[in-house]
Amino acid sequence: MPRFFVDSSAFSDGKITVRGDDAVHIGRVLRMKPGESLTVCDEYGVEYACVIAAVGQEILLDALSSKLSENEPPYRATVYQSLVRSERFDTVLMKATELGVSSVVPVIASRCTVKLEPREYAKKRERWQRILSEAAKQCGRGAIPRVCDPMPFSDAVKDAAKADLPLFCYEAGGTAPLPEICSSVPSPGTVSVFIGPEGGFEQREADEAAAGGMRMTGLGNRILRTETAAPYVLACLSFRYELPGGSSL
Amino acid sequence: MPRFFVDSSAFSDGKITVRGDDAVHIGRVLRMKPGESLTVCDEYGVEYACVIAAVGQEILLDALSSKLSENEPPYRATVYQSLVRSERFDTVLMKATELGVSSVVPVIASRCTVKLEPREYAKKRERWQRILSEAAKQCGRGAIPRVCDPMPFSDAVKDAAKADLPLFCYEAGGTAPLPEICSSVPSPGTVSVFIGPEGGFEQREADEAAAGGMRMTGLGNRILRTETAAPYVLACLSFRYELPGGSSL
Structure with a gap:
């Protein structure tokens, strides 16, 4: 139909x-x-x-x-994706839609090599939203994920920290494994997933996120590309909280 | 170093x-x-x-x-990827390497639109192996994943069914949720992940796989693109069996 x-x-x-x-x-x-x-x-x-x-x-x-809709996850996941090269950002938008994201917040982090002027926001955002809408139709989503204007790092952290499960993906130390963090929040209504740019977050950004209430998590020992990280976490969330049996392992 | x-x-x-x-x-x-x-x-x-x-x-x-190496998963995962368009197959090779695959078997399934002549195998395989090797160096793998020549569906099923956790991803009925199947195999040494082409597997192929001992699993209600499916399953395996705390949820 x-x-x-x-x-x-x-x-x-x-x-x-x-x-x-x-x-x-x-x-x-x-x-x-x-x-x-x-x-x-x-x-x-x-x-x-x-x-x-x-x-x-x-x-x-x-x-x-x-x-x-039975095609929507039981949580609302927001991906806070640091700005990266256009084809990588587009990949994140498409894959995240397939994997159940509810909204995407482009983040202006310290090591972002991609710089956008505020006057470019409206046009970019329209393009990003079109990608999300098309992907949502193709994969049978029950709702179209939304994207907003790029947000400075500190504002994005404040926003992300409000979620029931506020995840900050960071490859350096001071992190807890994702399964352990998930176990401490058995049924989150909202999840945020913070992903760095190609060069990663600076230590002071990670410190600010931790102080702001984000849960710091590593994603294993291999080095994931920035455009692989959000899909990886969304797949884990789907396995843990969406697929039958994931919560009662 | x-x-x-x-x-x-x-x-x-x-x-x-x-x-x-x-x-x-x-x-x-x-x-x-x-x-x-x-x-x-x-x-x-x-x-x-x-x-x-x-x-x-x-x-x-x-x-x-x-x-x-601490960068290798505690299981050997083989992805049996049905032949798909070149850029999609390349994406699977790259993402699967980041996500811990040990080997990739290209599968000739009934609905594959990509046809390869046996005389093209050596050149293709060399190209695929180069992609795996490059990706392995970039993401810090402890071992380079291997790719073999394309294999007819029936041979591939016989091969895949030998794994401790032989997963056949199929979107139609008769499947069990991935977390449930994983719970029944707490510590697999070998995993196989069978993925269909763009048009999916035929029912008779799924029947043959089930009869051959493969565990049929769905990947949720959304329609994943063929190049998203293997990375999705590999991320789930990493969450469940590789990251600390995943086995004891």
């Missing part, structure tokens, strides 16, 4: 309205008619089984039933 | 001989002299702390001590 994503502005008076490109796609490409069925997903991972009420510039839908 | 990989032909009479490009690198690029120290790793993940005994066309080393 065709699947579309809508945001909260689509809901009013018990109806759901699909606008823009998706409306064109439903009406002109798929040539769907009133009475036919489709699925829409809102931004919270809820899926609505709908019947088309009217087809025009906009598509008007009646929602017959709703359920939490 | 400089790190080089050697195979068993390098060992004789209590000495280790480094030949070829690595010998040139040690002698002419690094300009190392007798008495200086370096590390060599054999193909079993053993690291030797060595002192240079003689520098010439070949480099002769005395091994002072040896230990099992």
Whole structure:
């Protein structure tokens, strides 16, 4: 069944309205008619089984039933990815979407070699969001992950530390193994995953993160590329908290 | 300390001989002299702390001590990756190396759209091996993963089924969650990970694998791309069996 994503502005008076490109796609490409069925997903991972009420510039839908998408993890994971070269950042966006990320925060860390001017943010962000949306449709996500404007390191740490499971990936000392940290938080509602740039975090950044309440974790003895780190952690979270049996090993 | 990989032909009479490009690198690029120290790793993940005994066309080393590399997982994982488009296959090789794979077997499955003639095998295999070797040096592996010639599906299943933990990743029904399967094998010495091509395995292939003793597992509800699947499973194995605390969750 065709699947579309809508945001909260689509809901009013018990109806759901699909606008823009998706409306064109439903009406002109798929040539769907009133009475036919489709699925829409809102931004919270809820899926609505709908019947088309009217087809025009906009598509008007009646929602017959709703359920939490089974394709969303039981936690909201935010990846705080330090800015890296464009093709690497794009890879993180795509893989993280497949692996269940809810939102991505680009972080301006001390050793980032990629510099963005604030005037470039809007265009970059639009591009990043498009990558997330496309990946979400392809892998059957129940909600589209969101990306925000790049955030300075200190602000990002303050934001990330609020999560139930605030992970700061750091290859130098002072860290605890990921499985041990996970065991101490059996059922997190929110997870943050902080990943450094190619050259890693500076010690003072790690100190600031630790002081701010982040849980410092290493990712084993091999050196993971920056674009492998977030997918690695998201896979571990999926194994531990999402797949049946992971919590009761 | 400089790190080089050697195979068993390098060992004789209590000495280790480094030949070829690595010998040139040690002698002419690094300009190392007798008495200086370096590390060599054999193909079993053993690291030797060595002192240079003689520098010439070949480099002769005395091994002072040896230990099992701490960068190798406690299991030998073989990825049976169905042939896919070249850039995707290369991605699997690189990511799998970072994530601890021991060997890669290219598999000729029914829905593979990539066809290779046997006369192309040697050249392809050389290219694949080069990618594995380069990735192994970059991520600090203790041993270089190996790749073999493409193998027909049935032969590959027979080979894979010999592992202590023989995993066949299949998105259709009849599967058990990965954490549950892992719990039934607390400490595997060998693991195989079977991954399908872009269009997935045919039902009859899955049936043959199950009948042959493979453990059928799904990878959650989202649709992972073929090049994401092996890294996902290798990350889960690392979390479960390699990182401290993963086995005692």
